[in-house]
Amino acid sequence: MSEPSAYAPPTVWTWNKENGGRFANINRPVAGPTHEKELPVGRHPLQLYSLATPNGVKVTVMLEELLALGHTGAEYDAWLINIGQGDQFGSGFVEVNPNSKIPALMDRSGPTPIRVFESGAILIHLAEKFGEFLPTEPGPRAETLSWLMWLMGSAPFLGGGLGHFYAYAPTKIEYAIDRYAMEVKRQLDVLDRRLAESEYLGGAAYTIADMATWPWYGGLVKGVLYEAGEFLSVSEYKNVLRWTDQIAERPAVKRGRMVNRTWGEPASQLPERHEASDFETKTGDKLAAE
Numbered sequence: 001m002s003e004p005s006a007y008a009p010p011t012v013w014t015w016n017k018e019n020g021g022r023f024a025n026i027n028r029p030v031a032g033p034t035h036e037k038e039l040p041v042g043r044h045p046l047q048l049y050s051l052a053t054p055n056g057v058k059v060t061v062m063l064e065e066l067l068a069l070g071h072t073g074a075e076y077d078a079w080l081i082n083i084g085q086g087d088q089f090g091s092g093f094v095e096v097n098p099n100s101k102i103p104a105l106m107d108r109s110g111p112t113p114i115r116v117f118e119s120g121a122i123l124i125h126l127a128e129k130f131g132e133f134l135p136t137e138p139g140p141r142a143e144t145l146s147w148l149m150w151l152m153g154s155a156p157f158l159g160g161g162l163g164h165f166y167a168y169a170p171t172k173i174e175y176a177i178d179r180y181a182m183e184v185k186r187q188l189d190v191l192d193r194r195l196a197e198s199e200y201l202g203g204a205a206y207t208i209a210d211m212a213t214w215p216w217y218g219g220l221v222k223g224v225l226y227e228a229g230e231f232l233s234v235s236e237y238k239n240v241l242r243w244t245d246q247i248a249e250r251p252a253v254k255r256g257r258m259v260n261r262t263w264g265e266p267a268s269q270l271p272e273r274h275e276a277s278d279f280e281t282k283t284g285d286k287l288a289a290e
Contacts, residue, residue, distance in 0.1 A: 022168040026086050031098060037090030041108075042077030042274055049079050049093060050103035052261035054159070054215035054225070055119045059103045060273075061211050061256030062126050062133070067276070068252045071130050073109060078259045078273040120152045123208040133208045144202030147194070147209035154187045155216050158225075167226040181232060184220075188237050191217055195239035210247060215257070218244035255279055 223229030266284030
């Protein structure tokens with residue numbers, strides 16, 4: 001262990017705008033909008049405002065799965081929210097999500113529009129609205145919701161903890177990286193043990209618990225999240241890898257992970273999605289060729 005820092009917290013913390021880090025330009029200790037900007041509204045019942053981070057992918061996968069089952073009411077417009085440029089602090093977005101985090105959903109299918117924010121809440125809303133991917137029997141329902149809430153509680157350790165200190169912080173702090181690596185590996189072990197006894201997190205059926213967890217831990221064990229696969233020895237978690245690969249082969253998952261994506265291979269990017277045909281005509285490679 002390296003020598004401890006000489007830093008001593010002040011009696012009262014004050015905001016240092018120059019503290020560095022990848023997200024220093026958008027992080028701030030207060031809520032509310034920074035600028036006036038209305039959100040666009042398309043023609044479909046569901047309006048999604050998002051980005052293809054793990055939290056955003058949860059919802060686009062769910063919507064594509066619902067459409068694959070024939071639920072035409074799940075048609076949606078997916079509008080790009082560029083969090084690096086501060087789109088999430090526009091007045092319209094803050095009205096939908098006062099916490100200024102993606103994803104945010106406006107359900108305009110009824111007489112009164114309903115806002116839904118927090119990815120877990122959106123998944124539950126859609127599951128109950130369409131009667132899919134959330135068991136109705138008390139036992140399986142409780143199991144599914146328990147694993148969904150486990151993910152909602154564990155992802156901040158993975159993203160805000162390990163991801164920040166391992167990949168994004170301006171300086172490498174050994175204690176912080178060790179602390180979060182230990183916790184993430186413990187969570188991977190929890191997940192691996194569950195998947196050793198059950199095909200999916202909620203039981204035999206694929207549910208919103210899997211949709212929520214796959215973008216985070218699936219991405220991690222495949223080495224595409226924070227480039228931390230080797231560091232965390234993810235090859236040890238055989239059951240998580242089996243589950244990850246199984247879900248990745250679902251056509252709706254392949255589509256869902258493309259929506260609101262603006263990085264990677266151009267053919268994998270669909271910055272906005274307004275029609276099913278956009279997957280064939282509006283991906284990054286197609287737009288570049290126009």
